[in-house]
Amino acid sequence: MSQSLKILIVAGARPNFMKVAPLMKCIARRNASAPSGSPRLTPVLVHTGQHYDHKMSEIFFQELGIPAPDINLGVGSGSHAVQTAQVMTGFEGVCLEQRPDWVVVVGDVNSTIACTLVCAKLGIRVAHVEAGLRSYDRAMPEEINRLVTDALADLLLTPSEDANDNLRREGVAESRIRLVGNIMIDSLVDNLDQARRSKILESHSVQRDAYIYVTLHRPSNVDHRESLAAIMAALERLSHDYPVLFPMHPRTRKMLEDSGMGVRATDSLKIIEPVGYHDSLCLTEHARLVLTDSGGLQEESTYFRTPCLTLRPNTERPVTVTLGSNKLTTIGSLTQDLHDVFRRPRRIGEVPSLWDGRTADRVLDALVLCGR
Numbered sequence: 294m295s296q297s298l299k300i301l302i303v304a305g306a307r308p309n310f311m312k313v314a315p316l317m318k319c320i321a322r323r324n325a326s327a328p329s330g331s332p333r334l335t336p337v338l339v340h341t342g343q344h345y346d347h348k349m350s351e352i353f354f355q356e357l358g359i360p361a362p363d364i365n366l367g368v369g370s371g372s373h374a375v376q377t378a379q380v381m382t383g384f385e386g387v388c389l390e391q392r393p394d395w396v397v398v399v400g401d402v403n404s405t406i407a408c409t410l411v412c413a414k415l416g417i418r419v420a421h422v423e424a425g426l427r428s429y430d431r432a433m434p435e436e437i438n439r440l441v442t443d444a445l446a447d448l449l450l451t452p453s454e455d456a457n458d459n460l461r462r463e464g465v466a467e468s469r470i471r472l473v474g475n476i477m478i479d480s481l482v483d484n485l486d487q488a489r490r491s492k493i494l495e496s497h498s499v500q501r502d503a504y505i506y507v508t509l510h511r512p513s514n515v516d517h518r519e520s521l522a523a524i525m526a527a528l529e530r531l532s533h534d535y536p537v538l539f540p541m542h543p544r545t546r547k548m549l550e551d552s553g554m555g556v557r558a559t560d561s562l563k564i565i566e567p568v569g570y571h572d573s574l575c576l577t578e579h580a581r582l583v584l585t586d587s588g589g590l591q592e593e594s595t596y597f598r599t600p601c602l603t604l605r606p607n608t609e610r611p612v613t614v615t616l617g618s619n620k621l622t623t624i625g626s627l628t629q630d631l632h633d634v635f636r637r638p639r640r641i642g643e644v645p646s647l648w649d650g651r652t653a654d655r656v657l658d659a660l661v662l663c664g665r
Contacts, residue, residue: 299335300660301393304362305343305380305404307353308589311570312399312422313338314357315479315653323657332661337391341380341404342367356487356570357480373403373434380407388415395420395660398442399476401435401609406442413445418663422476422656424449425456426609432513439609448663450656452476453612453645473655474647477592481574482650488574497563499536502639506580508573508587510542514604518552521545523624524604525554531631532561535581540568582634584622591619596648598640602630618642 300320304313320334327333340362354361366383368376380403388396388411396412398405399422412419424443428436443449443460451457452475460470494501507528515521528537541556541564549556558564568576574593577583583594583601591610594601595617602622613619618641622630647655 296330297333297335298395298661298664299337299391299393301337301339301387301391301396303339303341303384303396303398303404303408304359305341305400306402308587309399309402309404310353310357310359311480311589312476313397314359315476315483316397316422316656317359318483319653319657332664334657334661337364337393338362339364339366339384339387339408341365341384341407342369343376343380343402343404353570357484368404377403377407380404381411384408385411385415388412388417393417397422397656397660398446399423401426401438401442403434403438406438409442409445418448419446420448420450420656420660421446422450422473423452425451425458425460425470427456427459428607428609430607436609448659450659452652453610453647455612455615471655471659472647473659474649474652475592475645476652476656477589478596478648479650479652480570481593481596484571484574488571488578491572491575493568493572493575494579497538497565499538499563501579502581504536504538504580505531505582505584506576507537507539507584508542508590509539509585509604510544511586511605514586515542515545515548518548518554520624521548521552522554525549525557527624527627529557529559529562530628532559535561537562538576538580539564540566540573542567581639582631591617592648594618595642596644598642598644600634600637600639600641602627602634612645613642616643616645 302313302316304310320336324333342365364387368379395418397420398408409419421442430436449470450473457470457472531537556564577593578597580599583590583599586604591603591613595613598618601619603619604622
């Protein structure tokens, strides 16, 4: 085996940052402690620039201790087709110049599928971290990204057994599948001490176990005036019983303003700017309830065993429902589901297997084992 393994690690949007940080740190640790003669891992961090807003992107690099990207494609926003095409155009040149042994893509954003397509055409091996997740809803752009990425990637690194089962049903060879655990939890464990030093609760005058943490941004919830109005009305009613802390995604704020509803905060319905990673972990750990449409918060609340209601008709992370603290909800059932949560214990569910903070090591083990 070569004494050097060059690995291009791709980050596109904010959810990716918590997945690449553990890989970068784990590679640095391995290289520092590797005995003479063992393979050296050479990482190249590529940021496609799919998220370019400072609060939603650069601050996460700072908080997570991720080094500045070696390469930034600076793609920015655009339609799915435009964004995917621009990532492909930029990333092809990167691959031809760098000639990596592996490209590691994570999650299910447009950058994930774009970089995988480029590698498939160039004959470069791809490892997909967080492979095998399925919502079985092809109306979600992320579902298309997951399906195509997993069809083309050489190594499918899964977070849970249900993901393995999904891949097997699709006819994927067992030799391409590795159960490694949830890499998001690596970042959570690594940042937990800092999150617990956060002052976000004090700064917004909320008490532990006595507020509701809300994040909503998916088009199905916020791109239609009727659904967004119903959500905001439900949050206002909810805030009569519990303070609601709602760091509002720029997309959601824009839709409220464009629809003429405006952003109407009160003393108990606290609408604030997007928060950083440590503040978000703090809010998730200490909330009485998390209401979200985010995949990441479903996982993080499951780790903390904080009750979570996911405002979606499906989830690509069913293990958070079957084992964890998560339940799917709708606008129509939200009131009853809230009452049910408040009758249950403060901590519910259990943490799935291999959500233990050591997934990055298992990912690198798989890459080194497969070699060149």
